[in-house]
Amino acid sequence: MAEIDYSKIKKIERKRRVHFYDIQLELHQLTELSQFVRWLEAQRYSPSTIHTYKGLAEFFLKYLAKRKFDTITERTVAQFNYEFIVLPEKSISYQNQAINAIKQFLRFRKNDTVVYNIERPRREKKLPVVLSVEEVRRLLKCATNLKHKVLLSLIYSGGFRISEVLNLKMSDLDGDRMLIHIRNAKGKKDRYTLLSHKALAMLNEYLAIYQPKQFLFEGQNGQRYSERAAQNVLKTSAERADIRKKITLHTLRHSFATHLLEQGTDIRYIQNLLGHSNPKTTMIYTHVTDVAMHNIKNPLDML
Numbered sequence: 001m002a003e004i005d006y007s008k009i010k011k012i013e014r015k016r017r018v019h020f021y022d023i024q025l026e027l028h029q030l031t032e033l034s035q036f037v038r039w040l041e042a043q044r045y046s047p048s049t050i051h052t053y054k055g056l057a058e059f060f061l062k063y064l065a066k067r068k069f070d071t072i073t074e075r076t077v078a079q080f081n082y083e084f085i086v087l088p089e090k091s092i093s094y095q096n097q098a099i100n101a102i103k104q105f106l107r108f109r110k111n112d113t114v115v116y117n118i119e120r121p122r123r124e125k126k127l128p129v130v131l132s133v134e135e136v137r138r139l140l141k142c143a144t145n146l147k148h149k150v151l152l153s154l155i156y157s158g159g160f161r162i163s164e165v166l167n168l169k170m171s172d173l174d175g176d177r178m179l180i181h182i183r184n185a186k187g188k189k190d191r192y193t194l195l196s197h198k199a200l201a202m203l204n205e206y207l208a209i210y211q212p213k214q215f216l217f218e219g220q221n222g223q224r225y226s227e228r229a230a231q232n233v234l235k236t237s238a239e240r241a242d243i244r245k246k247i248t249l250h251t252l253r254h255s256f257a258t259h260l261l262e263q264g265t266d267i268r269y270i271q272n273l274l275g276h277s278n279p280k281t282t283m284i285y286t287h288v289t290d291v292a293m294h295n296i297k298n299p300l301d302m303l
Helices: 027-042 047-067 074-086 092-108 133-141 146-158 162-166 197-210 227-240 249-262 267-274 279-287
Strands: 179-182 191-194
Touching (some): 027 047, 249 267
Antiparallel strands (some): 179 191
């Protein structure tokens, strides 16, 4: 894969960075964006991915208009990547997302060969943040109401991604087999995960009180509970529980996997429960489990 030499691209001083917000797209460009969205929907991308890709494609079109580029070349994409992402020091994950968005947009345009050689940044090898069992206990205890407690408990007890738990419907719960059916998850795959006995008891109480109509967790007007609202539930509970770690709802998924591993669960089962295609993704939890650490005697303690 060829590397783009950013040193050959004219650097822009921070105070002179391009501002895209004041550019108005023309009607044909807005129409093209709408067609791009429909194309993504036909490819079965998730609503959140479609929203992100549309926004990044819009920025890309505004960038082309600002720079007055008539054609899109590999250099054009590389320069956009440098000015819009590298210089402002966007995160590596955001940069990869932007490259993916532009790649799909140009594929939609049948012009995707120009991004073939755009090199992606190396991902930082960070270990996931994991809560201890006691921290999870405090977190759930500090949930402000039953709905919030059920939401957090379900994510932790089933290792859900946030989009997966918010898409759940009552028909996905199997109380007889103590399983939850996760439909159309990441990679367009279905899977089953665990339904805890404690979670089932809370769910029965929750369903009797809240009586959701379509989704298991609903917001106003019966709409699907929003990810922002769910993250706020976690933030409030974490503050009340005096948890100092920087956590997100995905931290509960990490904690689920780590605690199962510490209990001796075969990592292949954990891989299936999490819906990982590659076992290497699941192996990261072997680096955060404290079982092996407890068997190591510190050399200072041997003196």
